[in-house]
Amino acid sequence: MTEFDVLIVGSGLFGAVFAHECRKAGKKVLVIDRRLHSGGNVYCEDVNGINVHKYGAHIFHTNDRPIWDYVNSFVEFNNYVNSPLAVYKDELYNLPFNMNTFHQLWKVKTPQEAKSIIDKQVAELKINEPRNLEEQALSLVGVDIYEKLIKGYTEKQWGRKASELPAFIIKRLPLRFTYNNNYFNDKYQGIPVGGYNKLTQGLLEGIEVRLGIDFFSAREELSALAETVVFTGQLDEFYHYRHGMLQYRSLRFEHEQLATDNYQGNAVVNYTERDVPYTRIIEHKHFEFGQQSHTVITREYPQEWSRGLEPYYPINDDTNARVYKQYKALADQETNIIFGGRLAEYRYYDMHQVIGSALYQVKQYLKISK
Numbered sequence: 001m002t003e004f005d006v007l008i009v010g011s012g013l014f015g016a017v018f019a020h021e022c023r024k025a026g027k028k029v030l031v032i033d034r035r036l037h038s039g040g041n042v043y044c045e046d047v048n049g050i051n052v053h054k055y056g057a058h059i060f061h062t063n064d065r066p067i068w069d070y071v072n073s074f075v076e077f078n079n080y081v082n083s084p085l086a087v088y089k090d091e092l093y094n095l096p097f098n099m100n101t102f103h104q105l106w107k108v109k110t111p112q113e114a115k116s117i118i119d120k121q122v123a124e125l126k127i128n129e130p131r132n133l134e135e136q137a138l139s140l141v142g143v144d145i146y147e148k149l150i151k152g153y154t155e156k157q158w159g160r161k162a163s164e165l166p167a168f169i170i171k172r173l174p175l176r177f178t179y180n181n182n183y184f185n186d187k188y189q190g191i192p193v194g195g196y197n198k199l200t201q202g203l204l205e206g207i208e209v210r211l212g213i214d215f216f217s218a219r220e221e222l223s224a225l226a227e228t229v230v231f232t233g234q235l236d237e238f239y240h241y242r243h244g245m246l247q248y249r250s251l252r253f254e255h256e257q258l259a260t261d262n263y264q265g266n267a268v269v270n271y272t273e274r275d276v277p278y279t280r281i282i283e284h285k286h287f288e289f290g291q292q293s294h295t296v297i298t299r300e301y302p303q304e305w306s307r308g309l310e311p312y313y314p315i316n317d318d319t320n321a322r323v324y325k326q327y328k329a330l331a332d333q334e335t336n337i338i339f340g341g342r343l344a345e346y347r348y349y350d351m352h353q354v355i356g357s358a359l360y361q362v363k364q365y366l367k368i369s370k
């Protein structure tokens with residue numbers, strides 16, 4: 001008999017949902033996390049009454065009603081709608097690309113006028129088979145939108161020239177011919193009232209959580225505590241990098257507290273010029289309609305990932321896909337280890353997707369473990 005039924009490595013959304021469902025089903029669960037807080041990347045730090053999204057801005061959005069109801073059963077969500085702005089050389093544009101943007105670019109007022117400018121610009125370029133990201137984007141939106149709103153931002157994000165990036169990174173560039181600045185098309189959207197910690201703490205209520213423990217510091221002893229291990233850390237690290245390292249893009253966040261009540265009037269402002277070193281500034285209080293007399297802003301700098309840095313975005317190219325496949329084959333042979341979440345599956349997941357994936361996997365687990 002082991003002390004616990006399940007040991008969950010990682011208290012992010014995947015681990016927390018898995019833990020909650022197991023506890024509900026009567027399982028004895030232990031959650032560990034190498035960080036000193038639970039919640040993974042959705043964790044918010046309280047800075048003088050403002051919930052700061054410590055690992056990047058998080059806006060919850062989904063079309064999936066059961067998932068929306070699920071998260072709302074732990075915390076109420078507000079009616080925040082993401083409507084980012086873009087700054088390019090002191091000009092201000094609405095995002096996503098919509099009639100407001102087209103009016104700001106060309107002073108046009110009707111969808112027909114906007115469409116004919118874009119179509120003309122695309123036709124003039126005569127790009128039939130885009131060879132790289134630059135050509136791909138140009139062939140979809142024409143030169144003005146590309147030069148002002150895509151090129152610099154993308155080059156900062158990837159740390160390479162757009163002409164050296166593969167075309168597949170951009171499959172579509174949605175153009176909206178209505179005056180609608182809502183970034184997401186999903187039916188449900190919002191931010192937890194009081195921050196994301198309310199969600200993750202609600203999920204983890206009644207569950208033993210040990211913080212500041214790295215699974216790899218005592219792998220044997222920790223694994224021996226439970227019959228099943230749920231691992232949400234990096235898959236290549238789990239297998240001692242035997243097939244090589246999976247690559248990521250990382251980010252550096254520079255947080256600043258300011259003695260003003262409103263710095264930029266919006267939660268998210270992108271900086272699309274190549275020469276501005278950060279990609280965006282987040283003003284956190286606007287996610288929750290904060291009325292504080294001060295504010296906290298975060299500048300987001302993309303950076304190359306190396307061991308020791310936070311791995312944020314998987315690189316979905318052929319080399320990494322090949323390496324991942326080898327690790328996945330090893331993972332598939334395990335009998336009492338479940339791998340899940342963005343790091344163990346080496347994929348970008350939105351929050352609603354990772355919750356959906358955890359609910360699916362825990363259901364499978366509970367079926368066979370009864």
Ligand code: FDA
Nearest residue numbers: 010012013014034040041056058059215233341342350351
């Ligand atoms: P997550 O990384 O949250 O949790 C994994 C946990 O495991 C971490 O706490 C880590 O410390 C722990 N861990 C790892 N290795 C360990 C070890 N060896 N021992 C112990 N613990 C270990 N989604 C969305 O819907 N809307 C949005 O606006 C955004 N915004 C956004 C911005 C940025 C910059 C990024 C990178 C991502 C987003 N997301 C998002 C995605 C969102 O962050 C993501 O869906 C979830 O955080 C994934 O949850 P996981 O549990 O998979 O990983």
